Amino acid sequence: MFLTVEGLTKAFGELEVLKDIDLEIEKGNILTIIGPSGSGKTTLLRCLNVLEMPNKGKFAFHDGVQVDFGKEPSKKEVTSLRRRSGMVFQSYNLFPHKTALENVTEGPLIVQKRPKSEVLALAENLLDKVGLADKMNLYPHQLSGGQQQRVGIARALAIEPELMLFDEPTSALDPELVGEVLKVIKDLANEGWTMVIVTHELKFAEQVSNQVIFMDEGQIVEQGPPEAVLKSPKEKRTQQFLERILNP
């Protein structure tokens, strides 16, 4: 097991967004999380790299590292937790004052302080992999949404994480640009990356994932292989959600 999450709870004031979530992510597995808006799926993802601080819960990693959120973890613990995962945002969040290449090198060069020649080779390689070898020196505002998101993926990969997190990576894109981003994610899937993806793209979830989680009202309602959850869901809430999405 790559990561075991136990009893994850998160509230914003009075509002309980995650209620006692248990979750297991296997190494090399691709887990997609679906569910209506407000179901807590994005919050769950953000808790995984502590962009939101969980109120309660335990993480246990494959290498024996355990974090208990019963008491607030130290800055050092948070940093080493974040070091494990790369995050791709719905709104890309590229650094607008840096070129595509600089966006990618920032993590390994400035934070990890790796040698410049090595980092440049890595970044060029990653940008080439996401199909942007010829756009390296452009600034984000000179790129299309799909291109920006691919830079976002390269930037996340550049810190060489163990786990990739995607928060609705295609939701802000024009429909004709969705494919190019999904293709990059599929490539990563084929390379054996462990990934957690929050998405509305059901067809994509079906194609790419080993495990689908349906969330509603801060709880995991149903989970299993994609054909089970997406094609023959057992729970009524899952059925209703899929019905609404497939026949709007």
Add this chain to the structure above:
Amino acid sequence: MTITADMGGWELFKNSLWPMIQGGIKYTIPLTLISFTLGLALALLLAIMRLSNRKYFTIPARMLVSAVRGTPLLVQLSIVFFGLGSIGLTIDPFPSAIIAFTLNVGAYASEIIRASILSIPKGQWEASHTIGMSYWQALRRIVLPQASRVSIPPLSNTFISLVKDTSLASLILVTELFRKAQEIAARTYDFMLLYLEAALLYWIICFVLSIIQDRIERRLERHISN
């Protein structure tokens, strides 16, 4: 160049031009540049203190900003020069002026810097943290460079106001541009001409500055996010 009371208007104008420009070069411009630079450093410090969530940082910063903004600059100058002087802490006119103007710029610019930091989307901080950056790394490398673009137009206004405010230093005997005008006017009684001449010189300085401001803004607009 001599200046006498019976000089014709044009001659008086010409002959007093150089002393005023000298006052500008020796005092007005250095006073502005030094106070603005120190003031910006103070402003950044105050802004970061106010953005902290620790009361022992936010409260002193808020109080200083409130006190400086809530009192006239002329009163502040008088306290630093005459006030401190009267209790035995004599500071020369020029450094007194630097202290007062630095505090003033610091207080006003800290609000501008704070607002510009707050205007940077939260996603920029989050993206920085996900690639492993600490608060300070994110602030220095990601947030401040973007915030500085946002704050250039209002900071330029502060700068131009400061150029004009330095004329107040004449009251604590700094022989800057306006003090020179006053000195000559006191001898020739031609107040209208000399004060208009001083006004013209300030206007020229500020006009040049606003052209420079325009250029900087256009340069910085190049890579602003949409």
